[in-house]
Amino acid sequence: xxxxxxxxxxxxxxxxxxxxxxxxxxxxxxxxxxxxxxxxxxxxxxxxxxxxxxxxxxxxxxxxxxxxxxxxxxxxxxxxxxxxxxxxxxxxxxxxxxxxxxxxxxxxxxxxxxxxxxxxxxxxxxxxxxxxxxxxxxxxxxxxxxxxxxxxxxxxxxxxxxxxxxxxxxxxxxxxxxxxxxxxxxxxxxxxxxxxxxxxxxxxxxxxxxxxxxxxxxxxxxxxxxxxxxxxxxxxxxxxxxxxxxxxxxxxxxxxxxxxxxxxxxxxxxxxxxxxxxxxxxxxxxxx
Numbered sequence: 181x182x183x184x185x186x187x188x189x190x191x192x193x194x195x196x197x198x199x200x201x202x203x204x205x206x207x208x209x210x211x212x213x214x215x216x217x218x219x220x221x222x223x224x225x226x227x228x229x230x231x232x233x234x235x236x237x238x239x240x241x242x243x244x245x246x247x248x249x250x251x252x253x254x255x256x257x258x259x260x261x262x263x264x265x266x267x268x269x270x271x272x273x274x275x276x277x278x279x280x281x282x283x284x285x286x287x288x289x290x291x292x293x294x295x296x297x298x299x300x301x302x303x304x305x306x307x308x309x310x311x312x313x314x315x316x317x318x319x320x321x322x323x324x325x326x327x328x329x330x331x332x333x334x335x336x337x338x339x340x341x342x343x344x345x346x347x348x349x350x351x352x353x354x355x356x357x358x359x360x361x362x363x364x365x366x367x368x369x370x371x372x373x374x375x376x377x378x379x380x381x382x383x384x385x386x387x388x389x390x391x392x393x394x395x396x397x398x399x400x401x402x403x404x405x406x407x408x409x410x411x412x413x414x415x416x417x418x419x420x421x422x423x424x425x426x427x428x429x430x431x432x433x434x435x436x437x438x439x440x441x442x443x444x445x446x447x448x449x450x451x452x453x454x455x456x457x458x459x460x461x462x463x464x465x466x467x468x
Contacts, residue, residue: 181265184273188247189280198281201243205285208235213292223301225293226310226434233314233430236321237346243281244325245339247274248462249332267463275326275455282318286311306437313433313440316447317426321346323454330461331383349426356422361415367406369417374398380457386464424450 192198212228293307324345329338348355359365375395382391406413422428429443 181269181273184265184270185277188274188277192243192277192281197242197246201239201281202285204239204242205232205235206288208232209285209289209292213289217292217296218299221300223296224303225289225296225307226303226437228292229289229310229314230430230434233317233427234350236314236318237343237350240282240318240321240325240346241339241342243278244322244329244342245335246329247278247326248330248458249335249338268459271326271455271459271462275322275458278322278326279318282322283315286315286318303437306433309437309439310430310434313430313443316444317430319451320426320447320454323451323458327454327458327461330458352425353422353427356418356425359418359421361418363406363410363413363416366413366415366417367402367410369421370402370413371399373420374402383461 192201209228209232212232213225216222216228216231217225289311290308293302293304296302296307297304325338325342328342328345329335332338332341359369377398378391378395381394382388424446426447429440429446432438432440432443
């Protein structure tokens, strides 16, 4: 795993990918830091991080788009898959290398709260908690981008799908607000979630039978519950989807200076899920 990690980390700086990502993120942080914290005297660096968080919608796909898609396109993935190490270690090596690159601009940003403190009132604990929250969010974003990259051989397609996915994540709370809170809307929403889960399973395993069983069993179970007590479905889909708010967790850190243990667990557990799905996707290719 260490050999794969070093190989991937070197590749980011042998090309322009690593430099573009780091320079882009640092430039946006620097611009908002100078405008809000230095020029206007706002003492919360967490405010700056909240405002530049949307930049990761565009920058993370640059980091993850070629992680596996390029390997598949150039057929060099065959060499990786014949390494005397498990697929899990190969994927973890790639994942940790991307997280290392993601971490670099955040480490540079750690200087900003100190600059604020040297020039007046500061809130170091809250600011560093906000930096930590962005780092935890990075675990999730990078894992999703890597999973999407494992599903295609085209880097551009991987980047576009990742960008759209991240955009939906960042607009999640607003999107949920448009969903009716009726029982019927929740029933339809649950059907949609079940179908999506089945499709994701099929994309990873290419097993038609189990995918169909998952979809049918889930839809039948939900329908039975709806017939038994439809009132319990009122607003249910809104609550379920609201629990997966990516920005809600970040706001708890940046606006309220609160260490959101539940939100961190959500970030890390979903990141682990997408890393697992990536491993299964590549594992399928190894034995195909």
